[in-house]
Amino acid sequence: MTAIKESSTIQENKQYALEKCPVTFVMEKIGGYWKPIILYHLSTGDKRYSELKRAIPAVTEKMLIQHLKQLEADGLVIREAKPVVPPFVTYRLSTAGNGLLPIIDAMAAWAFKVKDGIYNI
Amino acid sequence: MTAIKESSTIQENKQYALEKCPVTFVMEKIGGYWKPIILYHLSTGDKRYSELKRAIPAVTEKMLIQHLKQLEADGLVIREAKPVVPPFVTYRLSTAGNGLLPIIDAMAAWAFKVKDGIYNI
DNA sequence: ACAAGTACTTACCCTAAAGTATGTAACATG
């Protein structure tokens, strides 16, 4: 969680956009390079922290937990920690998180159409 | 179009994410605070530049054209300029741009569910 | 005694994206 400065124009505009535009609201939740990838990996079942780390080798640990914490704070993923040593922590999608899957699917469908040249982009 | 530095880690990671994750690919296209709002406004029919400006008062002109140019470059919107003075320029969604609408709708649906408290976030 | 594994945390730096402010061409109108 990076510190954000209150009352900068950019934050005010963000507020405006968030209220005006449901799409922006969603982008707030799943925006950030790694969040969609994390969500994708969690869509196939719950994962340990280290499993995610290995599944997404390019992500740094800082970014991984930072996004996981944010997703947790947003109520999209649920963290479960067993009180053992070494730690055993699993992450899984919440109901709201699962509700995102149709969006993810629609995005993937569009992306594949573009890549297959269905649209002449 | 902002100048980007080749071969920075962030750019390499972006590449990785773009290839691995179709969702990230889509986020690249519609990410940025104003793009979804612009797309939403264009979804109800073609609009003049000045109409968009008035429809989204909080956006600065720089951001508005910057995003419009980017959307145009990405093949999502089509720009049509009549060679008159004062200029008369309209923007509308391309086929690919229209293909985004199901995503936009799915996002809006999810956002409204969250706001209506359907999910207990 | 020491390395390894797990799940983090923290301090610092760098870049891309957004914002501010101002300027431009071309004509039409008062």
Added chain:
DNA sequence: CATGTTACATACTTTAGGGTAAGTACTTGT
């Protein structure tokens, strides 16, 4: 002849986000 309108462009600044590198606690294996 000055002002307004439209659709931009461009130089400069700020900020949020991402990256680097290093450290922490607690236990098991060698």
